[in-house]
Amino acid sequence: MTGRPPGAAVRDRPVSWVDLIDLGLDPDDRRPLFQQLHLALRDLIARRVVPAGTRLPATRILADRLGVSRTTVVAAYDQLQAEGVVAGRVGAGTYVASEIEARDERPGAAVAEPPGRDRPAPAAWRAETLPFATGFCGMHAVTERAWGRLVQRHLRGIGIRQRTYGDPLGDRPLREAIAEYLRVARSVVCDADRIALVSGSQQGLDLILRVLARAGDPAWIEDPCYPAALAAMRQHRLDILPVPVDDQGLDVAAGLALRPDARLVYCTPTHHYPLGVAMSLARRLQLLDWARDGRWVIEDDYDSEFRFSGRPLSALQGLDRHDRVVYLGTLSKVLFPGLRIGYVVLPPQLVDGFAAVRNAADRFPSSVLDDVLVDFINEGHFTRHIRRMRQEYGERRERLIAALQAEAGDHLTVAPIDRGMYLVADLRPGLDDCAVAEAARRRGVVVRPLSPMHVAAPPRSALILGFTGFSPQALDEAARTLGAVLRGFR
Known part of the structure; x- marks a missing residue:
């Protein structure tokens, strides 16, 4: 009889890398354990400590090894898979994605002094409150009551800080509260000293x-x-270079x-506007490698909380x-634009x-609602x-x-995006999104056509439909109206 001797299968299996690495999970860290594990694994993979194609340990084995629940490991693996860092194979386990490339961690280039520039006139925008307008936010009644109590608590009088000029970067307690939120919820590396408050992104x-x-200056844009x-980039008279976006992002x-020596790039890597796709890890690393030699990435993370x-x-x-990313975010979309x-x-x-620059522009941001927001965040109302x-x-x-699907399914197809505050719906061939x-x-429904948002790429005929500020009944009625509009086109 032939075959392996007892224990041969175990001896032939390579030693798992996880048994040799301290993943640094800290029960005293304020971040959840699954997030600590997710970030630790992602960092090891990005630096090729764990190379492409490596099979990760089974969730139960890794949970036992780390002394955590299997749910913690599953959540970390799910997050890695959602970001394209790993891929699951049915019956075969979870593997590091093969397209992840190595990174050379050499120091970044020195930063030149910022130059001056001209200031063109601003553009006009029109607010919308009809279905399916985008940027129109909802709010739960419980949140409204909590906000109202805090407003009454803090705005009964004018405080000392409101009777003098403030810091161009904004009130420090609010910057500290935002920094803690960003570290925990968005995995942003920051502290209050690096945060500037502005009136919006x-x-x-x-x-x-x-x-x-x-x-x-040459600048990439999606x-x-x-x-x-x-x-904004046109107002600053930049040499704008449109870079195509596909299902892996920029x-x-x-x-x-197109232009490797561009000065900067503006991008929305976690939730691209308007297509809704997320940039893959391979491309994120490629973009950071490009930026480290004196270029800049402006990351707009505008509604990524909603997945x-x-x-x-x-x-x-x-x-x-290498400190090459400038990170933009806003509370206006998460809470309310006003x-x-x-x-x-x-x-x-x-x-x-x-x-x-801020001091020369408008001195400092308004501090009237700062105390309200600090308590709103620190008392847990914001996360709830x-x-x-x-x-x-x-x-x-x-x-x-x-x-x-019920009212207009023959005329449009909703893109399978699982995040954001709007839908992208592709129109059937032959329909013009601007005409729709x-x-x-004219029928009281606001949809945004996608095709005018293309700069050089072939335009895609689709509609952008906001849904966050409207009741279910209003959405149903608006869908019926839009279906009737589409049926009017031949």
């Missing part, structure tokens, strides 16, 4: 362009792109072929080891320059609001998809 982009660029970002190789089939994907900034509070996470070498709205938005999204949008507006 649009102002943050304008100010950072004043710091980093001058007229004529194609299709966020129109407001394109307008095509870095196409950007390198409906898993935990939110981590920010690109958390992978940056709040007008956003933030910029700056590389250390840009903090003083940004403060000087995100959890509630993630649930409500997910339900509204599913209801809208069902309504669209105009016809829908």
Whole structure:
């Protein structure tokens, strides 16, 4: 009889790398254990300590090894798979994705002094409150009551800080609260000293362009792109280079072929606007490798809290080891646009320059609601609001998809994106999205056509449908109206 001697299968199996590495899980760390594990594994994979094609340990084995629950390991693996870092093979386990490339961790290049620039006139925007307008936020009644109590607590009088001029970077207690939130929820590397408060991500982009660029500088932008970002870059008279986006996000190789010496790139890697795709880890690393030699990545992380089939994907900034990423975020979309509070996470070498530009622009941000927001965050209302709205938005999204399929399924197809505050629906061949949008507006429904957001890429005829600020009944009625509009086209 032939075969392996007892124990041969065990001896032939390579020793798992995890048995040789301290993953550094810390029960005293304020971050959840699954997030600590996810970040530790992602870092090892990004640095090729764990090479492409490596099979990860079974979840139960790794859980026993680390002394944590199997649920913790499953959550970490799920997050890695959602980011494209690993891939599962049915019956064969979980493997590091083969397209992840090695990174050379050499020091970044020195930063030149920011140049000056001109200031063109601003563009006009129109607010919308009709279904399916984007950017129109919902809020749970419990959150509204909590907000109201805090407003009454803090706005009964005018405090000392409100009777004097403030810090160009913003009130420190609020910056500290935002820094803690970003570290835990978005895996952003930051502290209060690196955060600047702004009136929204649009102002943050304008100010950072004043710091980093001058007229004529070459700059990449995603194609299709966020129109407001394109307008800001045009106002600064940059040499704008549209880089195509596919199902893995910004095509870095196409950007390198187009203009490798670009000064900066504006991108939305976690949830691309408008297509909704996430940039793969391979491309994130490629983009950071490009940036480390004196170039800049402006990351707009505008609504990444709202993912409906898993935990939110981590920010690109958390992978940056050379301080080349400027991170933009906003509370205006997470809470409500009228709040007008956003933030910029700056590389250390840009903090003083940004403060000087901000001081010259409008001195300092409003501090009237700072105490309200600090308590709102520190007392847990903010995280509870995100959890509630993630649930409500997910339900509204599913209801809208069902309504669209019932009312207009022959005329459009909803893109399978599991995050964000809007849907992308491709129109059947032959339908013009601009014509559909105009016809829908005449019937009291607001949809945004996708094709005008393309700069150089072939336009895609599709509609952008916001769902977050509207009741389920309003979404049903709007879907019926849109279906009738589409049936009117031949």
